[in-house]
Amino acid sequence: MRLGRTAVVLGGSAAGLCAAGALAAHFDEVVVLERDELPAEAEHRRGVPQSKHPHFLLNSGRRAIGALFPGFEDVLIDAGGLHLMPSMDAAYLDGEGWSARKRASMTMIYSSRILIERVLRDQVRALDNVVVREGISVTGLSCRDGEVVGVRTADEEIAADFVVDAMGRGSSVGTWLMAAGWPEPEVRTLDAKVTYTSRWYELPDEPPDSWWWRHIVVMPTLDKGEHPPEHEFLVNFFPIEGNRVIACMGSWGLEMPRTTDAFVGSARRVRTPLFAEAMERCTPTSEVHLTRSTGNKWRRYDRWRTPPRRLAFVGDSICAFNPFYAQGISSAASSALLLRGHLENATRVDDDFSKKFLAAQRKLLKVPWGLAMARDQGYECAEGTEKLPEWRRRLIAAVSGPAFTFIVGAAREDAVIDEHFAKVFNLDESLGDMMTNPRVIVGLLRHRVRTALGRQRVPFGFDPHAEPPATDYSNLATR
Known part of the structure; x- marks a missing residue:
């Protein structure tokens, strides 16, 4: 009409x-x-x-x-x-090491x-x-x-x-x-002082045989001990059209590299050498771009x-x-x-x-x-109307990272949790709806028990200094 x-x-x-x-x-x-x-x-x-x-x-x-x-x-x-399919085509580093490669519901x-x-x-x-x-x-x-x-x-x-x-x-x-x-x-x-910096690269015509992956994701460390600031970066080696990738590093409240030399130097200090090694095999096609807004x-x-x-x-x-x-x-x-x-x-x-x-x-x-x-309110540097009282902020900061890693781990082994987690990630379901779903709750509890007993079916935590494993572990996942 x-x-x-x-x-x-x-x-x-x-x-x-x-x-x-x-x-x-x-x-x-x-x-x-x-x-x-x-x-x-x-x-x-x-x-x-x-x-x-x-x-x-x-x-x-x-x-x-x-x-x-x-x-x-x-x-x-x-x-x-x-x-x-990110679970098959991305090398994903979370928690202590690389995640297993397997089929999942999300493309x-x-x-x-x-x-x-x-x-x-x-x-x-x-x-x-x-x-x-x-x-x-x-x-x-x-x-x-x-x-x-x-x-x-x-x-x-x-x-x-x-x-x-x-x-x-x-x-x-x-x-x-x-x-x-x-x-x-x-x-x-709520401004959590996020800054991210990117540089564009052209992929090699003949990538190494070990590059089964198309995308690299490195999540911030959960380690509270001494480590370089780059271990707290969220890192992407992101594939796009035209045989190109965007190498990107971002952080909450940290200084980020602005020059090409600083960018390369920071890349060499992230949690895995794979990121910098991949960049070095590619041809840069841009300067470094930084965004704060x-x-x-x-x-x-x-x-x-x-x-x-x-x-x-x-x-x-x-x-x-x-x-x-x-x-x-x-x-x-x-x-x-x-x-x-x-x-x-x-x-x-x-x-x-x-x-x-x-x-x-x-x-x-x-x-x-x-x-x-759910995540930004946990950062001490965050400012705005939605800033939480300090005790609540500390609680979120202590819980959100480990909880995310735990849910990712449960999704590796439980197809129903994987399906709901994909819906949350893709804005098809709220986090609250997922976390009150009876089947999801049962699956998370079961994963907690299996983890305590050391009976996980899908391996995880592969050495971040080694190549991410190319093995397809799909047949080990359960419902």
Whole structure:
């Protein structure tokens, strides 16, 4: 059903492109306003500095984008994206050593952020009633009688029957709404001082025979004794299209290398020599890229008694996450799909529409927000409204890392736990729902008993200074 003549999307990044796909069937014309000049190919641009770092496209995001743009996943793979099973294709170092290689329920599409956005742009440009206008800076909103009726740019005012804010972390929409008479929105924050640094490499044409893996993941150590700071880094050797990888190191509250020499030096001090050795066999194709803007931030527009009519928010403009948890694109796509569902059931975009959509979006965002808080609240360096009393912070810090490692270990041997853990990771289930599932509780207790008796079926903790084992241990896992 058509709900108006013109819808305007503020921002042409992944969130804005998904929003355009959600709006297209319900308005005569959809106009996407983007400040940057958008490249025709998969290239970096000023407005998306985080594109230089790894981006996981979680299963919830894959499904949401696929629903908005049928065939998206096939196009992404045809363009070079890699469809992999992390448990078989990734060398994973957690706890004391390498995990066993085995089949599991989760698969993922690996690609660069710039390729994801290029494919999305192509999908949007194929929609007859969507226009992407580049080089446009939005300067304000036009509001009247409790609703948004237009968008102002430096050169014109565009009348709009509906507006979507997809301007990201730095969105000024909240400020513009306050100037129009709405109260200052409550903002929930937690900045765990995450910094991450990346460098791009080209893989060798003939990798060593020992490279059965496509992806390397090194989790921070749980060791409380003396060790180099690099042992607390979260490390990825992340495969992307074009026979390339992104080598990435990140940390909570630690200084990260900014130069190529410092980057290589830090790589040699992480918990396994494999990371640096792999880098040395590859050809660097970029400088070192560092990002600090990583705090969790939720603008609680849903708590306004009378939210603006004809306005919605998607992506980081309403809820931004610590990028370590790979929730951004998937949450944005899921919000866009949710918006499409509400538009399909609406006869007009009135007060009731705004309240219902924000309430449903709040429920959706609680899942990734809760996951981000579950870890970030344990760091002493964390600051913001969601910072915990010291006793609770210490408790989370003491429990979260070992608990995560324990659940990963249980998932190695129990297909049901593995399935639920994959759902949590992919934002298809909340951590609370998983941890109150009777079958999961029984499986975790059984794993605890087996661990105490030394009767685990799947080996783990392989020497991190040795090559990760290539053996497939799938036949040792049980239900």
